[in-house]
Amino acid sequence: MTSQVSPTQRVNAVDLLRGIVMVIMMLDHTREFFHADALNFDPTDLTKTNTLLFFTRWITHFCAPIFVFLAGTGAYLQTMRGKSKAELSKFLLTRGLWLILLELTLIRVIVWFNFDFHFALMLQVIWVIGVGMIVLAGLIYLPLRVIAIVSLAMIALHNLLDKIQVKPTSLGAYLWMVFHQPGVIFFTPRIHGLVLYPLIPWIAVLAAGYVFGTVYNWEAARRQQFLLRLGSALLIGFVLLRGLNIYGDPNRWSGQKNAWFTILSFLNVSKYPPSLLFLLLTIGAAILALPWFERLGREWLSQIFITFGRVPLFFYIGQWIAAHGLAILVSYLAGKPIGWLLAGLLEQPRPNPGNLGFSLWVVYVFWFVGLLLLYPLCRWFAAVRQRRKDWWLSYL
Structure with a gap:
C-alpha cells in the first residue's frame, strides 16, 4: 500500500467508509420498525438473542462513532x-445550530411519524x-496538540464517571x-423526551476526528503506514483491555452457556454512552480499513457507497422516511396493526402482544x-451538489 494516491482517492476513501456505515445504519433502523422482537428485548441480550440477531444489531454499533468521527475529519x-479558520468556525457554528434544529423538528417527526409533541424530543446522533x-x-483556534490531548483524555477517562x-x-x-x-427526561407528567446520545464523550470523538484529518496532508506511503499501525494498535488495545475486564466498559464480559456466546459477551460493549472499549473497537476498525479503501473507488459497488457517503445528511433523513414508511405500508398490506408505528416511545406496546412485526429475513429484504x-435520489442530489455551489447546499 505504498503507491501514490490522488487527493480525490483520499477523499473517496472517507466517503466510501461513511457510505458503508450509513448503509449499515439503515439496517438497524429497518430492524426497529420491522422485526417482531424489536419491542421485546435488546438484540444484544445474550439470554434471549441468537447469533444472527446479535450481529444484525452489533454490526450497526460501528455506524455512530464512525459517522461522528468523520464529521470531525470532514471539518x-x-x-x-482553502477555508480559513474564521470561515470554518462560522460554518461549524451555523451548521451545528442547523443540525440541532433539524433533530428537534423534522427528524423527530420522521422517526415517529406523528406530531404529538408530548414526546417532545429525542436527542440522537444528529444533535x-x-x-x-x-x-x-x-x-x-487551539493548537492541534491541545485538541488531541483534551479529546483523547475525555475518551479515555470518561468511564470513571459511570458510577x-x-x-x-x-x-x-x-x-x-x-x-x-x-x-428519559420528564419535563412534566405529560411531556417527556429521550437523551440517547449524551455529550460526553461524543463531542470528543468529533474533535479527535478533526485532529485525525491532518493525516490527509501526508504523503500516501507515510499516511497508509500510520493508519495501519494506529488501527492495529487500537484493536490490540481493545483486546488487551477487554481481556483484563477491569476498566473501559461498565458491561463486563463473562462466561456464558457455551464458548461461542462467551465470545459474544466479549464483543458486547456499551454504546450508551460509548465506552472506551466501544470506541477502541469501532474507530480502530475504521482506521484500519481506510488504507485499503484508498485503493478502491472505481468498482461499481464502491461507487454506490461513495454516492451515499457524499450526501450523509440527505441519506440520513431519507433512510428514516424509507424504513418507517415501508414498515407502515408492509404491515398494512399484511393485515397487521400499524398504530404502534405512529406512537411515541413510551406509548409503544412493550412487549409485543404477538401480532406486530415480521421475521428477521423480512428486515433484510426491506x-x-x-x-x-x-x-437514485442520493445520486441525483450528489450531482446537484457537485454541479452547483450555492451556499445553502453545504448545509444539506
Whole structure:
C-alpha cells in the first residue's frame, strides 16, 4: 500500500467508509420498525438473542462513532480546500445550530411519524454532531496538540464517571443525563423526551476526528503506514483491555452457556454512552480499513457507497422516511396493526402482544428495498451538489 494516491482517492476513501456505515445504519433502523422482537428485548441480550440477531444489531454499533468521527475529519478537510479558520468556525457554528434544529423538528417527526409533541424530543446522533460542531468552532483556534490531548483524555477517562447514576427528578439530574447518562427526561407528567446520545464523550470523538484529518496532508506511503499501525494498535488495545475486564466498559464480559456466546459477551460493549472499549473497537476498525479503501473507488459497488457517503445528511433523513414508511405500508398490506408505528416511545406496546412485526429475513429484504429506493435520489442530489455551489447546499 505504498503507491501514490490522488487527493480525490483520499477523499473517496472517507466517503466510501461513511457510505458503508450509513448503509449499515439503515439496517438497524429497518430492524426497529420491522422485526417482531424489536419491542421485546435488546438484540444484544445474550439470554434471549441468537447469533444472527446479535450481529444484525452489533454490526450497526460501528455506524455512530464512525459517522461522528468523520464529521470531525470532514471539518479538517475543508481547511485543505482553502477555508480559513474564521470561515470554518462560522460554518461549524451555523451548521451545528442547523443540525440541532433539524433533530428537534423534522427528524423527530420522521422517526415517529406523528406530531404529538408530548414526546417532545429525542436527542440522537444528529444533535450530538451539532453540539460537537459548535464546540469545535471554538476549539479549532487551539493548537492541534491541545485538541488531541483534551479529546483523547475525555475518551479515555470518561468511564470513571459511570458510577455517577442519577434519577430524573431535578434540573441537575437532567443536565447530567444530557452530559453523560442516557435516559428519559420528564419535563412534566405529560411531556417527556429521550437523551440517547449524551455529550460526553461524543463531542470528543468529533474533535479527535478533526485532529485525525491532518493525516490527509501526508504523503500516501507515510499516511497508509500510520493508519495501519494506529488501527492495529487500537484493536490490540481493545483486546488487551477487554481481556483484563477491569476498566473501559461498565458491561463486563463473562462466561456464558457455551464458548461461542462467551465470545459474544466479549464483543458486547456499551454504546450508551460509548465506552472506551466501544470506541477502541469501532474507530480502530475504521482506521484500519481506510488504507485499503484508498485503493478502491472505481468498482461499481464502491461507487454506490461513495454516492451515499457524499450526501450523509440527505441519506440520513431519507433512510428514516424509507424504513418507517415501508414498515407502515408492509404491515398494512399484511393485515397487521400499524398504530404502534405512529406512537411515541413510551406509548409503544412493550412487549409485543404477538401480532406486530415480521421475521428477521423480512428486515433484510426491506432494508435492501429501501436502499434501492434511496440510491437514485442520493445520486441525483450528489450531482446537484457537485454541479452547483450555492451556499445553502453545504448545509444539506
